[in-house]
Amino acid sequence: MNIKPEQLQNSLSNQLASTYFAFGAEILLVEQSLSMIKGIARENGFKERFRFDIDGNFSWDSIISLISSPSLFAEKRIIECRLTTGKIGIKGSKALTEILETLPDDILLIISSGKLEMAQQKSKWFKTLDKKGIIIQHWEVQSNQLVGWITRNMSQLGLDSNIEIANAIAYCTEGNLLASMQEIQKLKIAYPDGKINLREYLNQIDQQSQYSVFGMIDSALQGDTDKVNKVFNSLVDDSTPPVILVSSLYREIKNLVNMSIELKKNQTIESILNNHRVWQKRKPLISNALKKHSYQKLQKLLLRLGRIDRSLKGMDNLDVYDELQNVVIALSGKNNGLNS
The missing domain is CATH 3.40.50.300 (P-loop containing nucleotide triphosphate hydrolases)
Known part of the structure; x- marks a missing residue:
């Protein structure tokens, strides 16, 4: 059966x-x-x-x-x-x-x-x-099911299943269930009574992500080109595999493309952000990016990431790290030819 x-x-x-x-x-x-x-x-x-x-x-x-x-x-x-x-x-x-x-x-x-x-x-x-x-x-847990999966597992461990915390975990673990479960278990150790200090935890997540791929993307969405370059160079110095940069950027820009399509259908930004379960702290960043970049510009960035991915596989001849830096700078809003 x-x-x-x-x-x-x-x-x-x-x-x-x-x-x-x-x-x-x-x-x-x-x-x-x-x-x-x-x-x-x-x-x-x-x-x-x-x-x-x-x-x-x-x-x-x-x-x-x-x-x-x-x-x-x-x-x-x-x-x-x-x-x-x-x-x-x-x-x-x-x-x-x-x-x-x-x-x-x-x-x-x-x-x-x-x-x-x-x-x-x-x-x-x-x-x-x-x-x-x-x-x-x-079955595999799809991206739109991940937050629900996290909240259920938090509840099973006796933790307050706060939707903001679940969104933060989902964002930082990029859909990796094992990493998500490890974060939930860390919460249980840090807050054995199940009462999570929301501000304390979100600040901790924010500090951890400052010089990560997530921090770089958030700096780009914020339009902070100097911070983008600083974090990007740090990631390169730490030998961060380019495939991680490609996949993270692709996921973020693809989500922006989907939201941009919904925006063209006269949906409000707030309803779009809620439908896509955007973490509360990131809502201003996503809103800013949707106002700054047209659907066509975002698609152009996706196509460039596609070429970068092919170069990683030996099917194209782009300088991978240079092109990745160009993409993330373009995402920040600086005119470098990719976002024109």
């Missing part, structure tokens, strides 16, 4: 199934499901756990032998199978199907994998898993 990740807690509370399969591209989300399952399993007497990392050449005889041999230390055991590629081969498919058909009551089988192709989800072993156990598929 296939259930949504948010249904797992309730499903576990009602009844522990014999088999669980959690998979998806976001490994952190898969791990959260696995931790939840194993936690409930321990409460139900499954004290002993065996883990196997499985690929297409794995010998399933070791698992079959383990299942058929009684435990000397615990009545109930967990067998955890991590599919390293999602491809288990013909022999593996046959072995797993047989295991699922004959799994004894004192064994809890937990299987996990990264993202699976549709062909793998139509395989016999997958269909048998669907029939005999619980399948939890995790």
Whole structure:
């Protein structure tokens, strides 16, 4: 049976199934499901756990032998199978199907994998898993879902799920779930009672970002060309990979392009900023950029970033760092040929 990740807690509370399969591209989300399952399993007497990392050449005889041999230390055991590629081969498919058909009551089988192709989800072993156990598929968290994901995880750790803080975390971690979770866990350590000092935390974020890629972009949006050059040179001196600069600038300018389109449809700036969940402190910066740059200018910057990216891959011949500096200076509003 296939259930949504948010249904797992309730499903576990009602009844522990014999088999669980959690998979998806976001490994952190898969791990959260696995931790939840194993936690409930321990409460139900499954004290002993065996883990196997499985690929297409794995010998399933070791698992079959383990299942058929009684435990000397615990009545109930967990067998955890991590599919390293999602491809288990013909022999593996046959072995797993047989295991699922004959799994004894004192064994809890937990299987996990990264993202699976549709062909793998139509395989016999997958269909048998669907029939005999619980399948939890995790989808990637999209940018418009990230703030909600952060607030939910803050609440689960007993933190006040402040939307401003969630927006700040989302902005600074660029959608990286692991980095976002690490920030949430740091908050829990800093504020064990769950009451976060909003001003203190936002000031801390601001100080940390002064000489980061984020600080450089914010200085550009503010129109502070001198600060932009200072931060950019600092990032180059620190050997910041150009791919990070490209991806961060592309994300920011692409968002501005989308907002510019909405602005042309006579939507108010305030409603656009709210729809895009712009962090309160950044609203003046984004508003300033939307007033300063036309849709055409922003598109021109995106095209230039595309050429820079191709140069990184050896498909074009631009001087990457020089061109990146030109883009970010153009974003600050200084006329250097790219924003004319």
